[in-house]
Amino acid sequence: MAPARVETLSSSGLESIPLEYVRPVEERPTDSVLDLTDHGPQLPVIDFAGWHSGDAEERKKIMREIAEASQEWGAMQLLNHGISQSLIARLQAAGKAFFDLPIKDKEKYANDSGSGKILGYGSKLANNASGQLEWEDYYFHILWPEHKRDVANTWPGYPSDYEEVTVAYGREIRKLTAQILGALSLELGLEEGRMERVLGGEELLMELKINYYPRCPQPELALGVEAHTDISALTFLLHNMVPGLQLFHHGKWITAKCIPGALILQLGDQVEIMSNGKYSSGLHRGLVNKEKVRISWAVFCCPPKDAVIGPMKEMVDDQNPPLFPARTFQEHIDYKLFRKNQAKEKATN
Numbered sequence: 004m005a006p007a008r009v010e011t012l013s014s015s016g017l018e019s020i021p022l023e024y025v026r027p028v029e030e031r032p033t034d035s036v037l038d039l040t041d042h043g044p045q046l047p048v049i050d051f052a053g054w055h056s057g058d059a060e061e062r063k064k065i066m067r068e069i070a071e072a073s074q075e076w077g078a079m080q081l082l083n084h085g086i087s088q089s090l091i092a093r094l095q096a097a098g099k100a101f102f103d104l105p106i107k108d109k110e111k112y113a114n115d116s117g118s119g120k121i122l123g124y125g126s127k128l129a130n131n132a133s134g135q136l137e138w139e140d141y142y143f144h145i146l147w148p149e150h151k152r153d154v155a156n157t158w159p160g161y162p163s164d165y166e167e168v169t170v171a172y173g174r175e176i177r178k179l180t181a182q183i184l185g186a187l188s189l190e191l192g193l194e195e196g197r198m199e200r201v202l203g204g205e206e207l208l209m210e211l212k213i214n215y216y217p218r219c220p221q222p223e224l225a226l227g228v229e230a231h232t233d234i235s236a237l238t239f240l241l242h243n244m245v246p247g248l249q250l251f252h253h254g255k256w257i258t259a260k261c262i263p264g265a266l267i268l269q270l271g272d273q274v275e276i277m278s279n280g281k282y283s284s285g286l287h288r289g290l291v292n293k294e295k296v297r298i299s300w301a302v303f304c305c306p307p308k309d310a311v312i313g314p315m316k317e318m319v320d321d322q323n324p325p326l327f328p329a330r331t332f333q334e335h336i337d338y339k340l341f342r343k344n345q346a347k348e349k350a351t352n
């Protein structure tokens with residue numbers, strides 16, 4: 004049976020959310036009316052403008068800032084990242100136009116994640132007895148490399164410029180990925196191309212997930228995305244300037260400020276593993292709200308499924324034993340799913 008779309012629930016005018024969306028007490032956001040005046044610690048903001056300046060000192064400073072944010076937060080906001088604001092505006096307009104379609108038109112692109120067809124329009128399926136769900140619908144497809152994206156069968160066919168703008172955005176994110184991985188490698192004392200090569204080089208995979216979070220009548224009970232670290236190496240995130248992303252920092256959930264023009268960069272598990280814990284994979288979650296639809300665009304940069312990722316040999320010695328086993332990326336995905344299901348089973352027993 005096709006899962007219920009969260010958008011259908013939201014637009015039905017219901018006043019209380021179905022039980023499957025009610026999070027356990029310990030997961031509920033205590034700050035669902037987000038306090039954006041909080042003057043406490045904030046996600047580091049890094050101005051990338053000087054990267055191409057040819058000034059070696061400026062480049063070193065940016066690399067240092069990226070490495071510090073990667074150790075301390077596992078996430079950062081990047082300003083002047085080199086992707087034009089007009090391209091970003093077109094990408095966002097195309098994604099929004101798709102989600103503005105009536106649900107019956109979006110259903111033509113529905114995935115069937117229960118039977119392993121994960122690409123396309125979807126909503127989370129309850130994958131065990133506890134049946135816990137997230138307050139979002141999404142669209143998920145492969146963005147890169149070109150020979151792995153099946154545009155005709157797995158991308159939205161509407162609006163007409165979706166493919167053109169999304170391909171152009173993918174090309175820009177691919178360049179930025181190489182630059183960030185270069186900075187992270189150099190800061191570990193490695194050769195600039197080292198991490199990118201381990202992650203598959205030309206075969207590095209990029210997947211786009213458009214997260215669509217409808218208005219929620221009880222945001223204090225629900226989550227748009229539950230707390231997790233990304234399985235990817237890097238994740239680049241854009242949003243429609245509606246707050247909701249929170250990062251876990253020193254025991255507290257911090258709401259990322261909405262900064263015009265910024266791109267949020269999250270480090271995922273693969274970078275944490277390769278660096279043997281020198282960089283951290285940031286724990287984060289997504290909140291929803293009563294007033295506004297939130298949309299985010301996440302590009303997950305991942306190794307190919309059969310690439311074996313473990314701590315890089317340069318990161319390991321007698322004083323620094325490996326903190327993680329080497330696994331293929333597919334094994335890592337299975338391991339995380341298994342652990343999550345185990346935790347849920349424990350919670351329901």
Ligand code: AKG
Pocket residue numbers: 212214228233240242247248287288289298299301
């Ligand atoms: C995810 O898609 O994995 C996210 O964490 C999305 C976060 C957001 O929407 O801000």
